[in-house]
Amino acid sequence: MPERATSPRVAALVGPYLSGKTSLLESMLMACGVIHRKGRVEDSNTVGDASQEARDRAMTTEINVIEADYLGDAWTFLDCPGSVEFQQDALNALMVADVAVVVCDPDPARVRMAMPLLKFLDQRSIPHMIFINKIETAQVTLRELMEALQGVSDRPLVLREVPIREDGKVTGYVDLVSERAYRYRPGERSDLIQIPDQVRDREKEARQDLLESLADTNDHMLEELLEDVVPPKDEVYDTLTRDLAEDRVVPVFFGGALEDNGVVRLLKALRHETPGVDETLERRLVDTGDSAPLAQVFKTVHAAHTGKMSLARVWRGPVKDSTPIGGEKINGIYTFSTPGQPSKAAQAEAGRVVGLGRLEGVSTGDLLDAKGTREADWPAPLSPLAAVAVRPAKHGDDVKLTGALAKLSEEDRGLKVDQNTETNELLLWGQGDIHLQVALARLARQYNVEVKAEKPLVPYQETIKKPTKKQGRFKRQTGGHGQFGDVHIEIKPLPRGAGFAFHDQITGGVVPRQYIPAVEQGVREWSRQGPLGFPVVDFEVTLYDGSYHTVDSSEQAFKTAAQLAMREGVPACDPVLLEPILKVEISVPNDATSKAQRALSTRRGQILGFDQKEGWDGWDVVYGMLPQSEMHDLIVEIRSATMGVGTFSWAFDHLQELSGREAEQVVDRRKAMLENA
Template sequence: MPGYTTENIRNIALLGHSGSGKTTLAEALLHRFGAIEAPGNVSKGTTVSDSSPQEKTLGHSIDSAVASFDSGGYHINIIDTPGFLDFLGRTKSVLPAVETIAVVVNAQVGIEPMTRRVMNYAAERRLCRMIIVNQIDAPGVDLAGLMDHLRDSFGAECLPINLPAPGHGSVVDCFFNPDGESAFSSVAEAHTAIIDQVVEVDEDLMALYLEQGQDLSPDQLHEPFEKALREGHLVPVAFVSATTGAGLDALQQLFVELMPNPLEGNPRPFVKGWDEAAAPFTTVPDPDRHVVAHVFKVTMDPFMGKVATFRIHQGTITPNSQMFIGDGRKPFKAGHLYRPFGKELREMERGIPGDICAVTKVDDIHFDAVLHDSHDEDLIHLKPLEFPEPMYGLAIEPTRRGDEQKLSDALHKLSEEDPCFRVEHNSVTNETVIRGLGELHLRIALERMRDRFNVEVDTRTPRIAYRETITAASEGHYRHKKQTGGAGQFGEVFLRVRPLERGEGFRFVNAVVGGAIPTNLIPAVEKGIRQALETGIIAGYALHDLEVTVYDGKYHPVDSKEVAFVTAGKKAFQEAVKQARPVVLEPMVNIHITTPDSAIGAIAGGLSSKRGRVNSTDTISDGQAVIHGMAPLAELGDYQTELKSVTGGQGSYTMELSHYDPVPFDIQQRLMAEFQPQED
């Protein structure tokens, strides 16, 4: 049995921008409370979290890492996450595993793009949030100004739970024992502010508070404190220095005494299938009920095989427990149960609700899977996360002939590990395209292919994934008649097409009455239409966002076969589309560019020349800014090279799909001229 109960577990994810000190903070906590003998160093590649060769070379996290420590009967799981926007998928994937998101902010730099994103993601997921201001002892920090900026950016619910002491070598408690002097604010005022905020969620306690003043005990405040966290009514701010250890003891006290345990956080709804509107089934953190666990991370280890890391939400798991994956009926047996500690896996005897565990060598297990030991429970899946659409792409092919299968296996394993790494095969261009969130994202993937799977690839810019659609309603008709000496082919189809709203896809409507086309041949008509949808009509790109209604036709009792109505449906559809003012659509992307202030003008001008625009600019410290803009994906094929030139190698960017827009007339004419439709 573990030496703790579910009530004594704390699951906390460290999120924040790259360089905020998340990994160093995790290392300091592990050392402070005895989990490691000495703290590792990011620059030397000796930390628990950053264990891969790429992380050690880069000096930054590129994957999430779980580690834990025990303190005073409490078990604290810490999940360190990447801070680069390129690895946002790996960061978001940990959200279902924790009750608390601790957003780490660099005291010197302040609020950065990733800070804003993860604060929003945590709020959307109804997770309790706190802010950790790190590096408070760095030279030139303006902690008072930063505190004001946090409240301006994220709301008045951001309140300090401790404050730096003069000299910033320690912190002063503002909640449990508000006694001492702060470097920049009144401790008494901070204490009053946070107590006032907490009692607002409990009418009875507020009445008592107004009667007797501030003489409320921590026990009286605990439940309303948890409620304020769950409702987003309070976001405590803690000050620390991971390098000197200032504030670490206070942070540990905050974790164990005030942050929610698995019984206190907002419940996670498990829904039937993927339908968010379905009546949710909510797990109960009871060790005696059926097992329910959720896989939030999958990695491929050269020695251990597939490693699946999961959070137990209900029930108890032991080595050799038999479990199912989702609605699959084939059970698997967890031969060993592990506790992840960075890249190390430590044997466990038992996992209880709230525990983070791992199993290995289960081929069918996958990211986002729900593990359970009974089909009696009416549940399939957690409410799914929404990941950014990977838009940065490279067409790849193996450098060495004969490596095609090795490349396929490597791509499959990489896509299993990363929810924002996609592999596509474009049948029109016969290209294999990998897509990610940015240049760094794909560069790391290519390095892993080379180092882990011994696969070298050649890369090039892929063709753009244009689309076709229609802008008007029209009708089409085609009679297919073929006589070959024996039984012939006959089929006649009348149909209408009309445009749908962008993003609605394709809709097929059967409005045939009176048996003009027999019911058993209607699927053949739809099959022909779908064939034309895939190959395009005017430029060779798939058609989207339209409705096709088949309303009439003719058939022959002998010669009408499926193949005849496939052809008739396809030809009638092609005729209708050509008269429905078809257009080619191009993907428009939101682009986020981090750059020195001195390059803002050049970047804005460059985007304008690419048919793009700047929407807004956020200024951050140290002469850096983030430009938020929009541009056609087709114009950004070699943007990394251009950005490096403009910024002296200091710029970086990520992008995500925004929507599809019609291409300019001259580009559509060129795409149509290049299209050579195949003859049927």
């Protein structure tokens, strides 16, 4: 078996929620000697669930960085969240990994949950292996599982071992390359045994399948097989190693992390076949001719004691403390040899994952060298799917809240902060309800900011359907100079989306030129809240007559006169409520296409059609229009119908009239809210 370079390598552990990824990490760390007692998710004492938010929800909610040593090789394991709501962290970690281990459930019906991850890995040509966890609970054959997995993988899968079953239970495996058999011993190293007679035929068949898959990329091996020559084991290992590095095939292993079954086999495969940092750098970057230190940030964290820390993979080293990188001076290098306890180091060599202290101008995805930051290929932030309106629970905490939200969204690019000018709300957008709950919990724990979170207001607007003319006359005598302004205006509707227009048709100086801008200002200010309680849009106002007083007229008087004319005139223009309509594209497996269409139709949406999703076999994209008021829990229904893999994108499209009982309810709620404000 070939030996790989011993420079530090990085493996990212990814996989759908509840696939057992956290338990696998515990078992791997136990085998590496990092921990001496395995934790359990239900006891909230695992390495992978170190944060309070992760323990509270018994799920990984952020990247965990853990260094380990296995048989003299240095490793960094990036333990990534499994929930789709925290997928942004997983995608970022994969961008700096030498290899990914995709942990799957042994249920063909749940295999599709891994498809978005596998698609991302193949689109980026990231080497990856599959580990089928909980094999002891499988209700189907491994052959059926492989067929299901192949259905969601663009790359050919190569089974690396076959199970040994006794009394219907998987008790060991036969390695298809070395042709050695092992029996599991829970919590201990597996025993080497003779290949059982009942497994020999299956082993030969599976090994032939493995060799034929590898022969597709190795002409010499193909010739050997055609001539009935058994390829040497070294050639098989070399081909597997090359094909993995080039993302041509996906090796598949199995085991049971809770009992440590198959974990050492996985570690050995990682040790011998994972490419090194130089190969990953060549795959990831075009410019590799330079020899200067180079690092890339894949996660930003704000810690209480260290301040801003940029987690980075060192592509070329050494990166030294107190030296310039990314246009700034490094203020501390932190390593992760002890889980959950970063320790300072003087420098970091190529391949290592480190925390770089207080690089204030550096962001996730940045490629850093001594001259500054370089442009880098990096996945775009995920589109926001759910939102809450937030405001500080304590008076005077507004600045503190906005600062904390800025740091929170810098840490997690799946979050987005938006000040909605139409509703005057501060919105926190995320990937789903749990994602937002975790973010709010972190605001309280990490930044000591308690907030009140509410369902966001829908930015309804209103418009008019017919024209009218109206006089606005404002006169007030208070002793000394009084107030006088008199305007005659015509109010007309405009086509949808035209906005607002103001026209001046004054002749003969009946309204002095210096007061005309005040008339327009008065109209604009009044239109912020029309007779239905919402901003008025798509109308025009023409000032065509008026009068003034040489002493008592002023800009304020004419502005007030214009507002009086609008207040009395617009209710006569048949005002109507407008609701925002979104254009949505829902991506789902095609067996859920009808459910996606139903989700639109039951939310007063309009179905525009559907089409096959480009590059995704067995997936459709459903196109439609959806009232924004019906969007708030759409992602919940889509994920429920697709085991979490369905998603959607959206964009504002147009405003549409809303009438009847629904409009009355909206106006009544608005009136009550304004009265209680």
